[in-house]
Amino acid sequence: MAERAADRVLRLIGMVAYLDAQGEATLDDLAQRFGVPQDQVLADIDTLWLSGTPGYQPEDLIDFDGFRLDRGLVRLTQARGMTRPLRLGAREAVVLVAAIRALVEDLGPALDDTRRAVLTSALAKLTALTGSTTGSAEAGTVTVDLGVRARADIAATVATALAQDRRLRLRYVNAADRTSLRDVDPVRLVADAGTGYLLGWCLAADAERLFRLDRVLEAQVLDTSAAAHDVPADADRFVPDGTATVVTVRLASRARRVAETAPVAAVRNLDDGSFEVDLPVVSTAWLEHLLLGVADDVVAVHPPRVAQQVAATARAALLAYEQLATDREDG
Amino acid sequence: MVASIPSDERLLDLVIALVNTPTRMTKEQVRTTVAGYADAPTRDAFERMFDRDKDTLRELGVPLVTVTDVGHRDDIGYRIDLEAYALPPVDLTGAELGVLAMAGQVWQDATLRTDSARALTKLRAAAPSAQAGDLANIGLAARVGAGGAALAPLLDAVQQRWVVRFVYRAAATGEVRTRHVEPWKLAARRGGWLLVGHDQDRGAPRSFRLSRIEGPVQAVGEPGGFAHPDPAEVAAAEQSWMDVAGVARLALLPERAEALRARALPTELPTEPGDADGHPALRGRDIVEIAYRATWELAEEVVGYGDAVLVLDPPPVREAVVRLLQAAARLDGSAGPESTAGPEVIAGPEGTVGPAAPEVRGG
Numbered sequence: 001m002a003e004r005a006a007d008r009v010l011r012l013i014g015m016v017a018y019l020d021a022q023g024e025a026t027l028d029d030l031a032q033r034f035g036v037p038q039d040q041v042l043a044d045i046d047t048l049w050l051s052g053t054p055g056y057q058p059e060d061l062i063d064f065d066g067f068r069l070d071r072g073l074v075r076l077t078q079a080r081g082m083t084r085p086l087r088l089g090a091r092e093a094v095v096l097v098a099a100i101r102a103l104v105e106d107l108g109p110a111l112d113d114t115r116r117a118v119l120t121s122a123l124a125k126l127t128a129l130t131g132s133t134t135g136s137a138e139a140g141t142v143t144v145d146l147g148v149r150a151r152a153d154i155a156a157t158v159a160t161a162l163a164q165d166r167r168l169r170l171r172y173v174n175a176a177d178r179t180s181l182r183d184v185d186p187v188r189l190v191a192d193a194g195t196g197y198l199l200g201w202c203l204a205a206d207a208e209r210l211f212r213l214d215r216v217l218e219a220q221v222l223d224t225s226a227a228a229h230d231v232p233a234d235a236d237r238f239v240p241d242g243t244a245t246v247v248t249v250r251l252a253s254r255a256r257r258v259a260e261t262a263p264v265a266a267v268r269n270l271d272d273g274s275f276e277v278d279l280p281v282v283s284t285a286w287l288e289h290l291l292l293g294v295a296d297d298v299v300a301v302h303p304p305r306v307a308q309q310v311a312a313t314a315r316a317a318l319l320a321y322e323q324l325a326t327d328r329e330d331g
Numbered sequence: 332m333v334a335s336i337p338s339d340e341r342l343l344d345l346v347i348a349l350v351n352t353p354t355r356m357t358k359e360q361v362r363t364t365v366a367g368y369a370d371a372p373t374r375d376a377f378e379r380m381f382d383r384d385k386d387t388l389r390e391l392g393v394p395l396v397t398v399t400d401v402g403h404r405d406d407i408g409y410r411i412d413l414e415a416y417a418l419p420p421v422d423l424t425g426a427e428l429g430v431l432a433m434a435g436q437v438w439q440d441a442t443l444r445t446d447s448a449r450a451l452t453k454l455r456a457a458a459p460s461a462q463a464g465d466l467a468n469i470g471l472a473a474r475v476g477a478g479g480a481a482l483a484p485l486l487d488a489v490q491q492r493w494v495v496r497f498v499y500r501a502a503a504t505g506e507v508r509t510r511h512v513e514p515w516k517l518a519a520r521r522g523g524w525l526l527v528g529h530d531q532d533r534g535a536p537r538s539f540r541l542s543r544i545e546g547p548v549q550a551v552g553e554p555g556g557f558a559h560p561d562p563a564e565v566a567a568a569e570q571s572w573m574d575v576a577g578v579a580r581l582a583l584l585p586e587r588a589e590a591l592r593a594r595a596l597p598t599e600l601p602t603e604p605g606d607a608d609g610h611p612a613l614r615g616r617d618i619v620e621i622a623y624r625a626t627w628e629l630a631e632e633v634v635g636y637g638d639a640v641l642v643l644d645p646p647p648v649r650e651a652v653v654r655l656l657q658a659a660a661r662l663d664g665s666a667g668p669e670s671t672a673g674p675e676v677i678a679g680p681e682g683t684v685g686p687a688a689p690e691v692r693g694g
Contacts, residue, residue: 005339006387010449012343014456022459033455051343053351054364081351084417085457089392090490092450095443099434107471115470122427129421141489144475145520162470173589177636191473194521217593236472253500256542257522260476289635295659307662314659317638321653323612324641
C-alpha cells in the first residue's frame with residue numbers, strides 16, 4: 001500500500017527538525033530512526049531539497065551539504081524555519097499514553113526491575129509531555145485493560161526467569177483440565193485479546209507453546225540456563241497446525257465478541273444479523289468451554305457431533321444441579 | 332508546463348510557507364504562490380484542494396489558525412500558531428523510544444495504529460540524543476483488538492466533548508434504537524471496546540459495546556457540547572457493567588478445575604469431601620470459595636467445566652450457569668419445555684454481556 005501523503009509529510013518535517021538539532025546524521029541512522037529503507041531517506045532528501053518558501057529560488061529552499069551526502073552523511077545547511085518538532089495531536093497523545101500505561105500497569109508486575117523502569121520512565125515522560133498539550137481531563141479518555149491476571153508470585157517468578165534467561169518449571173493446567181509439570185524456556189510475555197500468556201519453549205513437546213498465566217499453578221526458576229530456540233517472530237499468535245479440524249459456529253449478533261476474541265479462520269455475516277465463524281480446533285476441550293460459555297447465543301454448530309457432545313456435557317451438569325436441588329428440598 | 336506536484340510535496344510547501352509568513356497568507360496568496368496549487372484548474376477545484384489540505388494539516392496536529400482582517404471582512408487569511416506548533420523538549424532515551432514504539436504496536440485497530448505511528452515519528456524527531464539502535468528487547472508483546480468503524484469518530488467526539496448519535500442494539504432485549512450520548516471515555520478490555528457516557532435519552536450514565544453500534548456515529552451540535560464529566564461518575568459508570576463483586580462457593584470434583592482451586596480463598600469451611608453441607612449430591616466434592624468480579628464472567632468460566640464444577644452460591648451465578656447449560660443442552664435439537672427462556676440474565680446495566688474467554692491455545 002502506498003504511504004499516505006500525510007504520514008510522509010510528518011516524516012519530512014520530523015527529519016528536518018531532527019537534523020537541525022543533531023547537526024549531522026548517517027543515512028542508516030535516519031532510516032532506522034524513522035523506520036524506512038535508505039532509498040526512501042534519499043527520496044525524502046530529494047523532496048526536501050526542492051521544498052521551501054514561495055518564490056522557490058535557491059535561497060528559498062531547504063538545503064543539504066551535497067558533498068557530505070555523497071559520503072552517506074546528511075547535514076542540513078538551510079532549514080527554512082522548520083527547526084521545531086511538531087507537537088503531538090490530542091488523539092495521538094491519548095492513544096500512545098493509553099498503550100504504554102496498559103503495559104506498565106498490566107505487564108509491569110511480570111517484568112524485572114530494569115525493564116519495568118524503562119516502561120515507567122517512558123510513561124512518566126510522555127505524560128509530562130502530553131499534559132501540556134492536552135488537558136489532564138483528556139488523558140484518561142482512553143483506557144486499556146490487557147486482562148493479564150497472574151498471581152503476584154507467579155508473575156514475579158516468570159519475570160526473574162525472563163530477565164536471567166533461566167529455565168522454568170511450571171505446574172500447568174490445560175484447557176482439558178489436566179495438570180502436568182512442564183519445563184519451559186521462557187521467550188516473552190504476551191497479552192492478547194484480554195488474556196495474558198507466557199510464550200515459551202516446552203521441553204516435553206520440543207516446540208514453542210503459549211501458557212495462559214492464569215493457568216500456571218506453580219512456577220519455579222531452575223538453575224539451568226534457558227537454551228536458545230528457533231522461535232518464529234509470530235509464534236505468539238495462534239496458528240493452527242495440520243491437526244486442526246474446522247468447526248463452523250453460527251452465532252446471534254450479540255455474540256460478536258467471539259469473532260473478536262477467539263482465533264477465527266473466517267467470519268461470515270448473514271442477512272438476519274447473525275454470523276458464522278470457522279474455528280480451527282486443536283483442543284475439543286477448548287471448543288466445548290467456548291460453546292458452553294456462549295450457549296445462549298449459539299444458533300447452530302457444524303459438524304453436528306460437536307453440538308451433541310456439548311449438549312451431553314450440559315445435560316450431565318444439569319442433572320447434577322437437579323440432584324443438588326432435590327437434596328436441598330429433602331434437607 | 333511541469334508535471335503536477337504530488338500532494339505530500341504540496342502539503343509540505345504549505346506548512347513551510349505558513350510557518351515563514353510574517354503575518355498571514357490569504358487564500359489567493361496560497362493559490363498563486365505556494366507550489367502545487369496552480370495545478371488546480373478552476374477556482375472550485377482549488378477550494379476543494381485547499382480545504383482538504385487544511386483538514387489534513389489539522390489532523391496532523393499543525394495548529395492552523397484563521398485570521399480575519401478587520402478592514403476586509405471577506406479577506407480570510409491563514410497562519411500557523413508557532414507557539415502551539417512545537418513539541419516541548421522531551422529527553423527520551425533510545426530504550427524509552429523503543430518501548431513507546433512497542434506500545435504503539437499494541438493496537439490492532441488501523442486508526443489507533445496510525446495515531447501511534449504519527450506520535451512516534453514526532454517523538455523520534457524530538458529526541459536527538461537517543462540512539463536509534465539502542466532499542467531494548469523488552470521481551471513482551473501485547474495486542475488490543477480493533478474497535479470497528481465506530482472507534483475513530485468516537486475517539487474524536489470524546490476528545491472534543493461532542494454529543495453523538497448512533498443506532499444501538501441492546502443486548503438484553505435485542506431492541507434497536509437511536510441513542511444520544513455524551514461520550515466520556517473509551518475502554519478496551521477483554522472482549523472488546525466500550526463507550527462510557529451519559530445517555531441523554533435515559534438521563535443516566537450508560538456503557539455501550541462498540542460492536543453493537545450499527546451504522547455511522549454522527550456528531551450532534553457543536554464541540555464542547557457538555558461539561559467535563561466528574562471522574563467519580565465516569566468510574567462508577569465504567570464499573571457498573573461489572574455487577575457487584577463478591578465471593579462464590581463452588582463444589583468441585585476431586586482433582587478437577589485446578590485453575591479455580593489456585594484462586595481459592597482461605598476459608599474456615601470444611602473442604603474435605605463428604606461432609607460438605609451434608610448433601611448427598613456433594614459427597615466426594617471439594618468446596619472452595621473464590622472471589623469474582625461479575626456474574627456473567629464467573630458463570631461463563633464455570634459453565635465450561637460441566638459437572639466438574641457446581642455453583643452453590645450465590646443464586647444469581649448458579650442461575651446464570653443453569654441457563655447457559657439449558658441452552659447448551661438444546662444444541663443437538665432436543666428442545667426442552669424451557670426453550671423460550673430469555674438469555675438476558677447475564678446482561679449488565681446497558682446490555683453489556685460479558686466477553687468470551689479465549690481459552691488456552693497450546694501448551
